[in-house]
Amino acid sequence: NPEVFILAIESSCDDTAAAVLHNDKVLSNVVANQLIHNQYGGVVPELASRAHQQNIVPVIDAALRKANVQKEQLSAIAFTQGPGLMGSLLVGSSFSKSLSLALQIPLIAVNHMHAHILAHFIDEEGYDKPEFPFLALTISGGHTQIVKVNSFFDMEIIGETTDDAVGEAFDKSAKILGLPYPGGPLIDKYAQLGNPKAFVFTKPKVPGLDFSFSGLKTAILYFIQKKKQENPNFIEENLNDICASIQYTIIEILIDKLKLAVQQTGIKQIAIGGGVSANSGIRTRLKENPYGWKTYIPKFEYTTDNAAMIGIVGYQKYLSNTFETASVVSKARIQF
Ligand code: KG4
Numbered sequence: 001n002p003e004v005f006i007l008a009i010e011s012s013c014d015d016t017a018a019a020v021l022h023n024d025k026v027l028s029n030v031v032a033n034q035l036i037h038n039q040y041g042g043v044v045p046e047l048a049s050r051a052h053q054q055n056i057v058p059v060i061d062a063a064l065r066k067a068n069v070q071k072e073q074l075s076a077i078a079f080t081q082g083p084g085l086m087g088s089l090l091v092g093s094s095f096s097k098s099l100s101l102a103l104q105i106p107l108i109a110v111n112h113m114h115a116h117i118l119a120h121f122i123d124e125e126g127y128d129k130p131e132f133p134f135l136a137l138t139i140s141g142g143h144t145q146i147v148k149v150n151s152f153f154d155m156e157i158i159g160e161t162t163d164d165a166v167g168e169a170f171d172k173s174a175k176i177l178g179l180p181y182p183g184g185p186l187i188d189k190y191a192q193l194g195n196p197k198a199f200v201f202t203k204p205k206v207p208g209l210d211f212s213f214s215g216l217k218t219a220i221l222y223f224i225q226k227k228k229q230e231n232p233n234f235i236e237e238n239l240n241d242i243c244a245s246i247q248y249t250i251i252e253i254l255i256d257k258l259k260l261a262v263q264q265t266g267i268k269q270i271a272i273g274g275g276v277s278a279n280s281g282i283r284t285r286l287k288e289n290p291y292g293w294k295t296y297i298p299k300f301e302y303t304t305d306n307a308a309m310i311g312i313v314g315y316q317k318y319l320s321n322t323f324e325t326a327s328v329v330s331k332a333r334i335q336f
C-alpha cells in the first residue's frame, strides 16, 4: 500500500473538526466545540454555520501543525457530505473543494453515519477492529440505527428510530430536569452516583428492530410534574437517582433491540458508535460481554463528532479510488 496522508474535515452539526491521518493511524484530531448553543437549549443552525466559518481555518492549521504534516504532503482531502445541517455542511465542503483544487489532490466525500461506524477501523493500540459482517448500533443526537455491516461500503439499516434519536431522549430528559444543553453527558455524570432502580419508567412497545423514544420523554415529563406537585424540591433531592433510572431505561431499550438483532441475524459481533456511545453506562454494560457477544466500544475521542472518523473512511475510499469532482453536493439527508 502507498503512504497516504489524509486531511479530514467534519462540520455536519455544531463541532468544527479536522484530523490528519497517516494510513489508518491518527496523527492529530482537533475539535472546536461551539459553546454558543448552550444558552439556547439546542443547536441554532445559523449560528453554527457562522461559527464553522470562524473556526475552520484555525482548526485545520492546528491539525496540520500537531500532525507535523505540510499541506504539500497531503494525498487527499476528505469531508463530511451529510447528513447534517446544510449551512454547516457547506462550510466544510466548500473549504475542502477549494483546498483540493489549490493543492491539486483528490477530494473524497464521506457519509457521517458510515464514519461513526467505521471509526472502529482506526489503528489504535488496545482496540480490536471488527470483522465483517458485524452489527453496528449508531446512537447520536440525530440517529438511532442498527446497521448490518457487510463490508466497508455495504451496509443495511435493519432497525431505526421512528421518532426521537437516543441522544435527543437524553437531551430532552435533561431539559425537563432543568439541565443545560447538551444534557446527555450530565445525565451520565449524575447517573453514576444514583440508583438505577429507584424509579421505574416503562419501556415502549415497538415491533421488530425499530425504536421509539418520544413516549419515554413524555412519561418522564408527567412523572416529574406529578412529583414536583408533591414536593417542589423533588428534582434537587433526587437528581442522581432520577438520572440513573432514566439512563438505565434507555440502555435496557437499546440492549433489548440488540438481543433481537442478534437473534434475527445470527451475528454476535456488535460495535457501537456516535455521541451516545460515550455514555459510561452503555460502555460498562457492553464491556461485560453480555450474552456471549463480542463488543467493540470506540475510544472515547472517537465517540462524539470528530474528523478522525471521517479520515478513516477517506483512507478506505482513497485505497479504492473513490473520488469526487468539485461539483459534488452536500446532502442534509443521505441514504446509506
Ligand atoms: O454524534 P454526536 O456528537 O453528534 C451527532 O451526530 O448528533 O452526538 C451528540 C449526542 C448528544 O445528544 C449528546 O447529549 C450525546 O450525544 N452524548 C451523550 C453522552 N455524550 C454525548 N449521551 C449520553 N451520555 C454521554 N456521556
Ligand code: ZN
Pocket: 112, 116, 140, 141, 274, 275, 304, 305
Ligand atoms: Zn455524529
